[in-house]
Amino acid sequence: PEDGAKGVSAFFIPGDSPGIQRTHFDDVGSAIIGRGSVFFDDVKVPLSHRLGDEGAGFTQVMQGFDYSRALIGLQCCGAAQASLDEAWAYAKEREAFGRPIGQFQGVSFPLAEGESQIAAVRQLCYHALALRDAGLPHTSEAAMCKWMGPRNAFDVIHQCLLTFGHYGWSKDLPHQQRMRDVMGLEIGDGTAQIMKLVIARGRIGRAAVQYL
Secondary structure, X not given: OOOHHHHOOEEOOOOOOOOEEEEEOOOOOOOOOOOEEEEEOOOOOOHHHEEOOOOOHHHHHHXXXXXXXXXXXXXXXXXXXXXXXXXXXXXXXXXXXXXXXXXXXXXXXXXXXXXXXXXXXXXXXXHHHHHHHOOOOOHHHHHXXXXXXXXXXXXXXXXXXXXXXHHHHOOOOOHHHHHHHHHHOOOOOOOHHHHHHHHHHHHHHHHHHOOO
C-alpha cells in the first residue's frame, strides 16, 4: 500500500478459475453490451499470469482510459447525430399551421444548437485521437471528450425527442433508448467530476487534488 499506484500490477485470470463469481446488472440502457461484477474469493493466480512489468498495472489501465474516453465521446456523438438526422427529416415533413415545423425558429434553432454542439465534441475527440497517434500527451483532452460527449449528447437527444412531440416519448422511436444509453456513459470510465479533476490536474498539477 505504501507504494501507491506503483504497487499495482496487472494479471490475467482465466474465467473458469475456482473462486470466481459473476453477477449481471439489469441496466436501463446499453442492454446490448451488458454489464456485471466479478468477485474473487481466494483465487490463486500464478506469477506467470502477470501482464507487463511489476508495478505497471495502474499505468496500463490509465493509458487505456485515455483511449477509451475519446471513443466514448465519439460513441455519444453517433447516437446524438442519428437523432438529429431523424429530427431534421421530421421537421421538414411534419406540418403545423400550413407549413413544415422546421420553418419555425422554436423548432429549428434548438436543432441547430445541437448540431453545433455535437460537431464541436466530435472534432475534440478527433483531436485527442490525433494526439495519441502522434505519441503526444492527451490525458486532458480525452477527459474533455468523456465529460462533454455524454452530457451534450443527452441534451441533444432530449431536444430531438421533444421535436417529435408526444410521439417522441413512445418506444416506437429510438430517442428514449439513446437517452438511456448515453446517460450510462456519463458514469462508466469516470464520472464528470473525475474528468474535471483530470483536466484541472493537467493544468495546475497535484495542487488540484490536495485533499486526497
